[in-house]
Amino acid sequence: MKKEDAELEDISLSNILRSIQYWPRVFRILWETHKAYLLIIAVINILQGLTPVVALLTTTQLINSVAKSHQQGTFEAIGWAFAIYVVLGLFSQCLALVENYLNPLFERLLTNRINILIMEKSIQLSLSAFEDSDIQDQLQRARQETSYRPYQIFSSIFTLGTSFITLFSTVALIVAWNAWVAVLLILIPVSSFVSFLRLGKEEFILNYKRAPRQREAWYLGFLLTKDSTFKEVKLFQLGTYLKARYEELFQGFYKEDKRLIRKRSLTSVSFEIFYQMVIGAIILLILWTAYVGQLLVGNVVGMIQATNLTHGTSQGIVQGILSLCQHNLYMKNLFAYLDLEQKSVASLPPSSAEFDVSGIESIEFRNVTFQYPGRGVPALRDISFTLRRGETIAIVGKNGSGKTTLLKCITQLYDDFQGDILINGISIRTINIEELRKKIGVVFQDFVHYEMDVRHNIGFGDIDSINQDDELLQAASQAGIQEMVEELPQKLETRLGLWFEEGHQLSGGQWQRIAIARAFMRKADLYILDEPSSYLDPEAEKDVFDKFYNLVKGKLGIFITHRYSSVSFADKIIVMDQGRIVEQGSHRELMKEDGIYAGLYHLQASSFVMNEDENDA
Numbered sequence: 063m064k065k066e067d068a069e070l071e072d073i074s075l076s077n078i079l080r081s082i083q084y085w086p087r088v089f090r091i092l093w094e095t096h097k098a099y100l101l102i103i104a105v106i107n108i109l110q111g112l113t114p115v116v117a118l119l120t121t122t123q124l125i126n127s128v129a130k131s132h133q134q135g136t137f138e139a140i141g142w143a144f145a146i147y148v149v150l151g152l153f154s155q156c157l158a159l160v161e162n163y164l165n166p167l168f169e170r171l172l173t174n175r176i177n178i179l180i181m182e183k184s185i186q187l188s189l190s191a192f193e194d195s196d197i198q199d200q201l202q203r204a205r206q207e208t209s210y211r212p213y214q215i216f217s218s219i220f221t222l223g224t225s226f227i228t229l230f231s232t233v234a235l236i237v238a239w240n241a242w243v244a245v246l247l248i249l250i251p252v253s254s255f256v257s258f259l260r261l262g263k264e265e266f267i268l269n270y271k272r273a274p275r276q277r278e279a280w281y282l283g284f285l286l287t288k289d290s291t292f293k294e295v296k297l298f299q300l301g302t303y304l305k306a307r308y309e310e311l312f313q314g315f316y317k318e319d320k321r322l323i324r325k326r327s328l329t330s331v332s333f334e335i336f337y338q339m340v341i342g343a344i345i346l347l348i349l350w351t352a353y354v355g356q357l358l359v360g361n362v363v364g365m366i367q368a369t370n371l372t373h374g375t376s377q378g379i380v381q382g383i384l385s386l387c388q389h390n391l392y393m394k395n396l397f398a399y400l401d402l403e404q405k406s407v408a409s410l411p412p413s414s415a416e417f418d419v420s421g422i423e424s425i426e427f428r429n430v431t432f433q434y435p436g437r438g439v440p441a442l443r444d445i446s447f448t449l450r451r452g453e454t455i456a457i458v459g460k461n462g463s464g465k466t467t468l469l470k471c472i473t474q475l476y477d478d479f480q481g482d483i484l485i486n487g488i489s490i491r492t493i494n495i496e497e498l499r500k501k502i503g504v505v506f507q508d509f510v511h512y513e514m515d516v517r518h519n520i521g522f523g524d525i526d527s528i529n530q531d532d533e534l535l536q537a538a539s540q541a542g543i544q545e546m547v548e549e550l551p552q553k554l555e556t557r558l559g560l561w562f563e564e565g566h567q568l569s570g571g572q573w574q575r576i577a578i579a580r581a582f583m584r585k586a587d588l589y590i591l592d593e594p595s596s597y598l599d600p601e602a603e604k605d606v607f608d609k610f611y612n613l614v615k616g617k618l619g620i621f622i623t624h625r626y627s628s629v630s631f632a633d634k635i636i637v638m639d640q641g642r643i644v645e646q647g648s649h650r651e652l653m654k655e656d657g658i659y660a661g662l663y664h665l666q667a668s669s670f671v672m673n674e675d676e677n678d679a
């Protein structure tokens with residue numbers, strides 16, 4: 063049985079009630095959202111709890127004063143009772159108005175606060191956590207519904223509080239007449255508690271298990287509505303298929319929801335019929351008591367109101383407790399995500415201190431082995447090499463041989479490898495990673511197209527210098543696109559991509575050069591390019607590599623490429639195969655060795671020669 067299924071089996075009443083432990087955290091979130099609004103709403107809720115019974119008492123007083131005034135022949139008592147009745151009515155309307163004004167504002171602020179908490183957590187997580195589908199499901203659950211639940215907990219607690227105030231006061235009125243009726247009125251809604259609790263639990267489990275399918279539905283929607291996927295969807299004619307799959311998922315959700323809603327409606331109707339029969343019997347008893355002369359007409363009205371109010375309130379209390387249990391369950395989802403473990407300084411062994419590196423002088427891989435979670439074989443096996451300041455390394459090898467993984471280990475996107483990586487002779491595990499990353503400029507294969515202006519697209523490489531136009535243009539020039547940027551309609555302020563208004567679309571190669579400029583923008587010691595020429599024409603590729611070699615002079619450079627023409631200038635070439643380094647040395651040394659590298663180099667060179675020969679023929 064999966065861990066999450068075992069947890070779901072465990073949703074018992076006592077467990078649900080135990081989740082009250084989240085309340086202090088929920089209240090902290092509410093408090094941090096807006097203290098003044100929270101306090102005003104709380105006071106209004108307490109006052110509102112008192113208004114129904116005060117209104118009931120004034121109505122009783124008003125009717126009785128009409129009856130008495132008629133006998134005494136004076137209007138004064140009616141006047142007073144009426145004045146109090148009107149003032150109270152106005153007061154309660156004012157409270158409702160203030161609450162209606164503050165509630166939506168507070169809810170909006172709260173939704174924002176929860177979203178920020180979720181985003182903050184996402185920033186802290188490691189890449190391997192992010193690539194874990196279970197964690198993606200947890201994120202989905204945390205996002206789903208939890209944005210409004212804390213407010214619901216708060217308002218449910220207050221509604222419960224006010225309902226209890228109302229209940230006690232109305233029950234006191236009824237007890238004065240007939241204690242058994244009061245007990246009956248309180249007990250009848252309790253009878254439905256277990257049934258509704260079971261339904262609430264069923265709904266929660268349904269939503270919990272739905273998270274992976276919901277993500278799939280979101281993904282299908284994404285495929286069908288985003289420009290980056292549109293071309294393939296259109297040309298492979300996938301639209302109908304993907305839409306049908308989406309529809310199928312939706313129908314599944316709909317069927318589940320419908321079954322649950324039907325069950326809930328049936329339960330509500332059965333209990334409501336039962337309640338109404340009991341209430342009818344009680345009202346008949348009140349009328350009988352008045353008929354035999356034991357109640358005044360005002361008290362009859364008051365008693366009937368009190369009966370309905372007690373019934374309504376006790377039913378509200380039971381529903382309130384039920385929804386609190388529900389909200390608690392959902393909050394558990396949010397906190398499960400927010401509490402996901404993250405690697406931090408605190409997780410370092412106690413003896414190790416965190417070093418700040420003032421500059422990268424050398425990088426040494428010492429027997430590094432790394433295996434992706436859930437993969438049978440390591441992606442890196444026993445990798446050892448050294449790169450010193452002033453050197454450039456080219457990494458080559460077949461697809462899937464581990465080249466990109468090696469870069470992800472240097473940049474500490476993955477940190478649970480065996481062996482060690484030494485920066486200036488110090489283990490990377492004891493180094494302040496955020497400081498280290500400031501000294502690395504990197505372009506991955508799947509670089510980001512920021513649908514923002516050129517300033518941001520390049521400036522993100524060094525956010526502190528985003529307003530330094532000369533630095534931005536210099537980075538653009540190092541990536542060979544200064545001219546292109548200057549020809550854009552609004553130069554640095556031109557928005558790239560087509561997602562937003564006045565966007566300017568670039569070609570694949572131009573986007574790649576923008577990403578290279580972003581990496582060059584960083585005042586780094588180590589520059590890393592993962593297949594920087596994949597989108598570039600041969601001329602642009604040569605240009606980028608010339609500029610790269612120039613840029614990394616006196617620094618450290620690593621690049622991955624499948625084009626051997628650009629490799630020969632590197633100080634060292636590492637050849638990878640199935641996660642291992644199978645050859646390393648300079649171009650000249652490796653050619654002399656006449657091994658894999660030399661073979662691949664000749665293969666690529668000969669394909670050009672062959673093509674030329676074929677053309678000649």
Ligand SMILES: Nc1ncnc2c1ncn2[C@@H]1O[C@H](COP(=O)(O)OP(=O)(O)OP(=O)(O)O)[C@@H](O)[C@H]1O
Pocket residue numbers: 193434435437441459460461462463464465466467468
């Ligand atoms: N995020 C991941 N989770 C699990 N396995 C992965 C992940 N990324 C890569 N792999 C696996 O690790 C191995 C090495 O992948 P890597 O991306 O490092 O290869 P590469 O040499 O850069 O390939 P390419 O030349 O195609 O870019 C492959 O077998 C791949 O399937």
